[in-house]
Amino acid sequence: MNDDTIRLVTIGRVLRRRWRLLTVLAVVGALVGYGASVLFPPRYTATASVLLPGQWEDRELLTQAEIATSSAVVDRAAASLGRRGDGGELRDRVGAKATDGNIIKISGTAGSPERAQRLADRVAREFVAFAARIAGGGADPEAVTGPEDLRRKVAETNRRITELADAADPGRTVESVQARTALEKLRTSLEEAMKKLDQADPATNTAGMVVMGPAARPDGAAPPTRTQLVVGGALLSFLLGVIGHLAAARVNRRPRTEPEIAAALGSPLLGTVDVLDERPARRPGQAGPRDRVRRFLGLDTRWDAPAPQRFGDEAGRRVRYRRVCARLRDRLPGPRRLLVVVPDGDDVARRAAEQLVAEAGSASSEGSPGSGPLLLRVVRVPVSQPMVPDRDTASGALVVSSAGTWTAEELAGVAEACADSGHEVVGVVVAGTVRARTARSAGRPPKDTALALAVRGQATGGSA
Structure with missing residues (x-):
């Protein structure tokens, strides 16, 4: 994979x-x-809206939003709410942003809906009061009295225009009509100029800020x-x-194909065999709590192993084992005593090795033509520290392994352990799992059928 x-x-x-x-x-x-x-703990956020009448530029609205969350406003809100010290704690829980329609939305966050609503309302009122205080008491006296003087002068000018219009001879001469028309245009221009002056007066706009009702109590906590x-x-x-x-x-680098496994062990492939798919048997040393947890979570079996094939009857599987035994007899001219080396922990390979030993003994006892005695002995070898028994009467080693279970380094270590003990690895057998056909499980093929299929010509020819 x-x-x-x-x-x-x-x-x-x-x-x-x-x-x-x-x-x-x-x-x-x-x-x-x-x-x-x-x-x-969960937080609740309430929002209060403040309307800024008149015409405002975007940067002026941003300035007002910054003023709403300034220390001057938040500290006063904290004092009115009975908070000790300054408003440093509330400053992180208060926010303001300018929206369309000259509206400043002030939000307050607290641990309950009531406190969040009270905080948002208090900050909004303190913001309006602070803005009105700046507009009324903090302005320059000359800047405050200047527009009032200008309004008085404009009113006097309007009265003078009215007097001049009445004094002119209305409708009798062309000059009088032109004079009255010019005076009316002047009056209109002065009125429009005063309206623009009133709209552009920041003190008037600031003093006209209105809190648009109390903040709505939040229904749910803030995310x-x-x-x-x-x-x-x-x-x-x-x-x-x-x-x-x-x-x-x-990142798994375990060999999964038969040629890769044979190359890692440095020996020829003698064939592939199948065993029935079943959960591994519980070993005596695997009764601790850790092993029980592993079995419960399914960690004792590999998830990325290929799914067992849905075919494989008893006769077909025994044919594969007999072909491997026949190839072993062809490769061993002398005494046919072999160690069947199985990596410790490979349950599929262990069951395949036991079946291979049983088939070798069965074929030897039946005295098949051209088949001499083939004695096999299963040896489990730990892959962490591989150790194979020394050579006594055995003439070699046969390695049985399942696909995708061990790395190339671990398989090479098993082959080196066989060489150190004086055993030549005569071949490799790869074991896999299959599922038995449940519909035909009652009718097991007779033993004569399996023997008839396992003739010598088929054992030495073709792929197993």
Whole structure:
């Protein structure tokens, strides 16, 4: 799988063979999310709106939003709410932004809906009061009295224009009509200029700020809520578990094909054999709590192993074993005593080796034509520290391994251990798993059928 593109079938295999482990990871992630919600209690956010009448530029609105969250406003809000010290604690829980329509939205965040509503309303009122105070008491006296003097002069000018219009001879001469028209245009121009002056007066706009009602009490907590943290933690742990499986399989460098396994051991391939797919038997040393947990989570079997084929009857499987025995007899001219070396922990290879020993003994006892005695003895070798018994009466070693279980370095270590003990590796047998045909399990083929198929000509020819 390390060279293949990750497909949906691979993800489905992870979900099917590691669903217990993924479920445990999701539960752990949900517990972590719940713990985070306990450490960080839920927050509620309320929003109050302040209307700024008149015409404002965008940068002026941004300035007003900054003033709403300034220390001058927040400190006064903290004092009115009975907070000790300055408003440094509230400053991180108050926000303001300018929206369309000259509206400043002031938000307050607290641990309960009531306190959030009270905080937003208080900051909005303090902002309006602070802006009015700046407009009324903090302005320059000359700047305040200047527009009033100008309005008085404009009023006097309007009265003078009215007097001049009345004094002119109305409608009798062309000059009088032109004079009255010019005076009316002047009056209109002065009125428009005063309207623009009133609209552009910042003191008038600031003093006219209005809080648009109390802030609405929030119905739910601000994100992330406790539910979001729990669901997010479970989903994140689940995805990390799936991604971890895919990443581990992507970097897996274990040989999976028969030629790769034979090349790692440095010996010819004698054939492939099949065993029935079943859970590995519990060994005496695997009764501890750690092993029980591994079996419960499904960690005792590899998830990325190829799915067992859905065919394989007893006669067909025995033919493969007899072909391997026939090839061994052809390769060993002298005494036919071999050690069947099985990597410790490879349950599929162990069961295949035991079946191979049984088939070799059966063929020798029946005295098939051209078949001499073939004595096989199974030896388990740990791959971490491989050790093979010294050579006594055995004339070589036969290595049996399953595909995709061991790395090339581990298989090479087993071959070196055989060479150190004086055993020549005469061949390699690769074991796989198949599923028995349940529909025909009651009718087991007779033994004569298996013997009729296992003739010498078929054993030495063709691929096993």
